[in-house]
Amino acid sequence: MMRRPGTGEMSFGGAIDLVVAMPLSWLPLIADYTRFGRRAGDTFRGTLLGFGIANIWFYALGAIYGLAAGGGDALLTSALAQAGGGLALLLVLIDEVDNAFADIHSAAVATGTFWARGSVPILSAAFGALCTLIALAVPMAKYQNFLLLIGSVFAPLFGVVLVDHFVVRKRRIEAAVLADVRGRYGFSGGWHLSAFIAWAIGIAAYQAINQWLPNLGATVPSLVIGAVCYLAFVSTRKAAYA
Numbered sequence: 001m002m003r004r005p006g007t008g009e010m011s012f013g014g015a016i017d018l019v020v021a022m023p024l025s026w027l028p029l030i031a032d033y034t035r036f037g038r039r040a041g042d043t044f045r046g047t048l049l050g051f052g053i054a055n056i057w058f059y060a061l062g063a064i065y066g067l068a069a070g071g072g073d074a075l076l077t078s079a080l081a082q083a084g085g086g087l088a089l090l091l092v093l094i095d096e097v098d099n100a101f102a103d104i105h106s107a108a109v110a111t112g113t114f115w116a117r118g119s120v121p122i123l124s125a126a127f128g129a130l131c132t133l134i135a136l137a138v139p140m141a142k143y144q145n146f147l148l149l150i151g152s153v154f155a156p157l158f159g160v161v162l163v164d165h166f167v168v169r170k171r172r173i174e175a176a177v178l179a180d181v182r183g184r185y186g187f188s189g190g191w192h193l194s195a196f197i198a199w200a201i202g203i204a205a206y207q208a209i210n211q212w213l214p215n216l217g218a219t220v221p222s223l224v225i226g227a228v229c230y231l232a233f234v235s236t237r238k239a240a241y242a
Contacts, residue, residue, distance in 0.1 A: 014215075016219060021154070103131075107123070163227040167231060
């Protein structure tokens with residue numbers, strides 16, 4: 001079983017993009033809770049070990065099952081059919097309720113950080129309804145397209161975030177003025193346009209690489225492109241005001 005030859009349907013870089021997309025999408029949710037940690041080192045090690053071990057186990061089981069089942073676009077639907085069809089799907093839905101709740105709450109809290117008038121309960125209900133509609137429209141047998149979509153969103157996003165925190169701000173955050181819309185974190189009416197533009201360029205780069213250079217893999221290049229663009233925008237703005 002483990003010696004099954006590859007079919008060449010997917011490049012190594014494309015496979016890496018699929019594997020990385022899911023952990024990347026969970027990082028904002030993780031940050032919602034790790035920000036309450038007492039020591040940065042303990043928080044980092046706990047996240048690395050807990051999240052890392054869980055993902056390695058998760059993907060290892062998926063790879064083994066994929067080899068055993070023969071793979072293909074219908075792998076997920078065939079797995080559910082073999083495990084009992086509707087009953088298996090019901091068990092999956094029950095198991096995923098806590099994940100869905102955490103994701104929706106995280107999206108509502110994040111949105112509330114730049115939209116002060118937004119109510120977290122109302123935003124949660126709105127995001128829940130929106131995500132339900134999206135889930136109904138996404139074919140289960142084409143789940144990899146969804147993973148590539150969220151990968152294109154989160155990979156360049158973290159390129160921007162990492163450069164902003166470690167290079168631009170040198171790990172210094174003034175928490176007391178974060179909510180002040182007229183303070184140093186207020187930017188342009190609450191929107192950091194340079195960051196959004198760099199993020200958009202990174203998303204476009206991810207999609208372009210995935211479409212025309214799939215062997216390269218889009219995750220790392222788009223992260224670097226988003227980071228470099230953001231740093232260039234910030235440096236240019238500082239030079240203009242110098």
